[in-house]
Amino acid sequence: MIALLGYGKTNQALLKLLNEQKTQCIVLDDCIVEEKKDERGNVFLPSVQRSKISPSLEIPSPGIPPSHPMILDSQNLVSEYDFLLKDQKQIWISGTNGKTTTTEMLEWILRDFGGASGGNIGTPLASLVAQEPKIWILETSSFSLHYTHSVFPNVYLLLPVREDHISWHGSFEAYQKAKLSPLVRMSSACTALIPREFETYDEVLQSQAKIITYESSLDLARAFGFELSKISLSEPFLLDALLALCGAKVLVGRDLSEKLADYRIGAHKIEEFYDQGGRLWVDDSKGTNVDATIWALRAYREKKIYLILGGDDKGADLHPLFEELINYDVEIFGIGSNVSKLQKLSVDFEIPFHPCFQLECAVQEISLRHSLESVALLSPAAASLDQFSSYKERGELFQKMAQVLGKSL
Template identity: 25%
Template sequence: MDFKEKKVLIIGMARSGIAAAKILKEQRAIVSIYDQKPLEKLVKELKTLSGLNIDYYLGGSEPEISTDKFDLVVTSPGVPLTAAPITTAFGKGLPVWSELELASIMTKSPIIAVTGTNGKTTTTALIGDILSKTGQKVKVAGNIGIPLVQEVTYADDNTYLVVEVSSFQLETVHQFCPKIAVLLNITPDHLDRHKTMGKYIAAKGNIFINQDKDDYAILNYDDQLTRSFASKIKCQVIFFSKKHKLEKGIFLDQGTIIANWQGKTEKIIDWEQVKIKGSHNLENSMAAIAVALICNVNRKGLQESLQTFPGVPHRLEPVGEVDGITYINDSKGTNPEATIKAVEAYMDKKIVLIAGGMDKGSSFNDLAKIAAGLSCKIVVFGETAVKIKEAATDAGISECYQVNNLAEAVELSKNISSKGGIVLLSPACASWDMYSNYEERGDHFRKLVKKVMG
């Protein structure tokens, strides 16, 4: 698509909005940007875009939105589709794209897209590592922290683009069509935005909407909602399972990851040899292996990656040990299901769980029941503190403490934990009530632990 002289309105000046503005200006588009924040809170962003001849509408000052004024609206994933400028654009018949959609139209590189409620970042990074270690040209981008539109200009037609994709980005799919689409799992999340599970599931399903018989979908056979997409999509389906032996797909058999693929049964690796641990990472690894088989990578490099890939920051990340107590940073655990997986990864330890943050409309009852079964102590803070504490009390947890902030949580956890035990930051909530993002929250936890370590 030729963007020369196209009038594009970008909604939101976060990372994806800034990246979209830069590449559109390179392609000689006429760019305007809208952001609710006032000028004084966007100094850094404005400096990044200085000299690009962009019109700005800041502090809630909305532009006149019509088909005469604009040809296209590109929205940042953090901006809900109910925001006034976007609803106006829909009402005027203007196309509304995500930065993901924009990037996909600008490239002919094969796209490997990964979505799911949990495990997206680890799986995306692992796929990138596997492809790199097996000699493939690869760029890793998307919701993992690097806007895809930023990478497409550096990728030729033989470069794999491995992209973490969120439900927010998938809400506005038009032509986005990954060669390989991975759906890891679906559990309740982001219901504050999507309002219903049906809408959340539909957004996730948009990852397959433009695929055809030459494309691939990788689905978790053990997750009923994920498995159900197999009957609805037009592409080739490959399942993975840690519970069932599959006639076609990737599965675990007596501790060994096996692939039934293209009429052959192949041992890939013993699970105990894979560096990242936990049952959730078994699923992530099998999904990545399925991608590797489709890409026909050499097995030696595949095994090397599985044996050495360390995981990603802020996901079950060991920070340090003090007085026999290990501190784990799982700030990426932004919903109850992710925290359940984190707690279960240390079920043989005495756990002090630090949880709480912005309320996304999730229930904490299942998390509380599992924590009770593992005799966890819980320290809660943030917007959801009372809600989590009530769930913990109902589940029979006697030691659940409410504090004002993360610093107080770390200090209290130090005092109530046992030698040989774990202090686990896995909030089960978004960070936005106190932090800009989960990375900032995780970095703060690291600093607090280093202070405890002296």
């Protein structure tokens, strides 16, 4: 019997696939309050009952942390990657910021070659099985990498790695180790593009893969023969584009930069819009860590910035963000579960701070101050799940409220 630990989107798709293959499962989840059985014969149990079962295989939802009692009690743990992936042509994309954009770009430019994306975004891995893509383009989180121990990609694209998910991994070093872990398994037929800062790490030195290091978009353009003038994107999206183009060139042997001409950056990523009064608002709700917020800030260095920060910062050190903020004309409007932490840092760095707690309050307070010369920026440097179902819901509420308040001018 296979046990699925956690019943989020990933394992829901996996259960459906296994049932189609006539395999029954045991599902354990914190949200299940009592034992039940469905019409397919699957058994659903509260997670606290994990010790009562002896499954032959246990597959965790990627978001379940290794400190969870279900994981600690497990004996035969494998990731969905180890369970589902075999000899498919695969390209994995990981890093801290830009994974989703790079993955979307790769799917866009490889769609004529049978490429399809999934994993941490969009289509769950189990659902991608039915599509049978010629090229599997997988956004791969540090959570999935932590639990994966046997399979590896043909091409691995690692974006810059900055502090994130510290509370899940336990330390920044463990987070980095998860990001580098595929390199140890990759063969000499594989290629990895990684930040140069990792070139002396053990995982890199032990790897048999062809490893190409970079510090900038220019490094990648030079290494693969791309002309930056032909790519109409600015940073941070330029780096995402270069990694996508490099990965595609490794896989298909061609320069596909012309296919990016009609690509558009997705929602909630430094997404600019104007209210009816002509004031600039920027929805960067996807900016869920310090590095992402720093990138967003740099685009508006010459303006007065009204910045909404806060949420679940996942235990990250926020000092680098505040060290950046002292170089700007900025006021902070704090929301979410880490308001007190943000307020203390604002006092320490002598940055004006407004404890709003709720996004609605922050937008209202900003609207009273906002002008044609300033910018209102939602780039929280934190996850949204303390108050919202997703960064998307947070961004949509921000845009809706900004437009409503703009009408009242």
